[in-house]
Amino acid sequence: MADAILIATQAGRALAEAARRAGLRPYVADLFGDSDTLAAAEAYRPLPGPFGTAPGAAATLAALADLAAAAGRPIGVVLGSGFEDAPGLVADLARRHRLLGATAETIASLKDPAAFAALCARLDVPHPPVSRDPPDDPSRWLIKRIGGSGGSHIRAAKESAPPPGHYLQARVPGRAHALNFLADGRTIRILAVTEQWCAPTPIRPYRYAGALVRSAAEPPSLSLGLVAAIAEAAARIVAATGLMGLASADVLVDGADWWLMEINPRPGATLDILDRRAVPLLEAHIAACLGAMPDCGPNPVGAAAAQICYADRELAPVPDHDWPDCVRDRPRPGSVVRRDAPLCTVLAEGADRAEALDLLESRTARLRAALAAQKTQPEEAP
Structure with a gap:
C-alpha cells in the first residue's frame, strides 16, 4: 500500500493532487473542503482559521492527530499556506509528527519583517x-x-x-516574478522563474491573480545574469536559515535592478504549473527535506499558467455546476462563496506564453459566462 502523508493548509487541493502524483495517500485538513480536494484526499478534516489563533491552533492539532490515527503510520506532515504567522503551532506540530518542510525557527526568521530585513542586510541581498x-x-x-x-x-x-x-x-518599482526552487537546508536547485500578476480591486490593489511559466523554447522573462544573482541570494538565505523543501523567492525587477520582497518557505500557488516533470515535485520536496537533493529532470517543454477566478457576485449557495476539466478548487454545491472571494482556479497550457495566456483568459471568460447563464435560468416548478 502507498505511504500516507498528512497535509494541512488553507486550501489543500493542489498538495493533495501533488501527493497522488507522487504515489502517496493524502490525509488533508484545510479551510474549504472543495469538491476536488475531497476527491483527492484519502480522508479529510475541516479547519477553522486563522491557524495562529488559539482556537485555530487547537483545531489544527486535533485534526492532524485524528488524521494520523486514521492513516496509521504517515510518513510526515506537509504544511502549505496559513502558517507563516504561526511558528509556535509549527513547533507543536513538529513535536507530534515528522515535519516535512521548513522548521518553526526557519519560518520565524523568514516571516518576521524586522528579522528578515536584518538578514538581507547582513547577506547583502537587496530588500526594501x-x-x-x-x-x-x-x-x-x-x-x-x-x-x-x-x-x-x-x-x-x-x-x-x-x-x-x-x-x-x-x-519599490518593478514587475513581479518569483524564483521557484528546491532547498535542502544548505543550497538550492532552481525549478523555474514564474511571472505573476494581480487582480486589483479598489480596496485590494495588490490581490494575487495568477502566475505563468514560459516554455523552454522561448526567451526567458529574466536575463541569465539576473536569475543567477537572485538564485545566489536565495542560496545564501537558505544556508543561513536551514530552509528545506519547495519554496519561492518573490522579487520585483526594474531593468537591471531587483529587490527580494519575501521568501515563501512552503509549496506555493505555482505548484499546479510546475509539477509537470518526470520526478513529481512532492516526491522531490520530501527527498530534499530528508537531506537528499534530487534531480527533477528537464524543464517541461510548453508554457503553463494558472489564474484565480474571483467571484464577481455572491454565490449562496454555489450551484451544482458541471465544471470543465481545466478548473480546480471547485467549491462544493451548496457552499457559500462571497463576492470577491476566490471561486476556483483556472489552468491552461500552450506552446508559448502568448498561447497559454490567451487560452487562460478565454477559459476564464467562458466559465464566468456559464455560471452567469446558470444563475439566470428560471427554477423548475415543484
Whole structure:
C-alpha cells in the first residue's frame, strides 16, 4: 500500500493532487473542503482559521492527530499556506509528527519583517526598508500584515503607525516574478522563474491573480545574469536559515535592478504549473527535506499558467455546476462563496506564453459566462 502523508493548509487541493502524483495517500485538513480536494484526499478534516489563533491552533492539532490515527503510520506532515504567522503551532506540530518542510525557527526568521530585513542586510541581498514608525511620507510606503499571503492584505500606508500585526515596507518599482526552487537546508536547485500578476480591486490593489511559466523554447522573462544573482541570494538565505523543501523567492525587477520582497518557505500557488516533470515535485520536496537533493529532470517543454477566478457576485449557495476539466478548487454545491472571494482556479497550457495566456483568459471568460447563464435560468416548478 502507498505511504500516507498528512497535509494541512488553507486550501489543500493542489498538495493533495501533488501527493497522488507522487504515489502517496493524502490525509488533508484545510479551510474549504472543495469538491476536488475531497476527491483527492484519502480522508479529510475541516479547519477553522486563522491557524495562529488559539482556537485555530487547537483545531489544527486535533485534526492532524485524528488524521494520523486514521492513516496509521504517515510518513510526515506537509504544511502549505496559513502558517507563516504561526511558528509556535509549527513547533507543536513538529513535536507530534515528522515535519516535512521548513522548521518553526526557519519560518520565524523568514516571516518576521524586522528579522528578515536584518538578514538581507547582513547577506547583502537587496530588500526594501521596513518600519513600524509613523511614516514621514506615506506615499513612499505600503502597509502589510505580518505573515500575510496572497497580496490582499497589502494597502497604501497612512500617516499613523501600522496597527498591531502589521508593518510598513518601502515602495519599490518593478514587475513581479518569483524564483521557484528546491532547498535542502544548505543550497538550492532552481525549478523555474514564474511571472505573476494581480487582480486589483479598489480596496485590494495588490490581490494575487495568477502566475505563468514560459516554455523552454522561448526567451526567458529574466536575463541569465539576473536569475543567477537572485538564485545566489536565495542560496545564501537558505544556508543561513536551514530552509528545506519547495519554496519561492518573490522579487520585483526594474531593468537591471531587483529587490527580494519575501521568501515563501512552503509549496506555493505555482505548484499546479510546475509539477509537470518526470520526478513529481512532492516526491522531490520530501527527498530534499530528508537531506537528499534530487534531480527533477528537464524543464517541461510548453508554457503553463494558472489564474484565480474571483467571484464577481455572491454565490449562496454555489450551484451544482458541471465544471470543465481545466478548473480546480471547485467549491462544493451548496457552499457559500462571497463576492470577491476566490471561486476556483483556472489552468491552461500552450506552446508559448502568448498561447497559454490567451487560452487562460478565454477559459476564464467562458466559465464566468456559464455560471452567469446558470444563475439566470428560471427554477423548475415543484
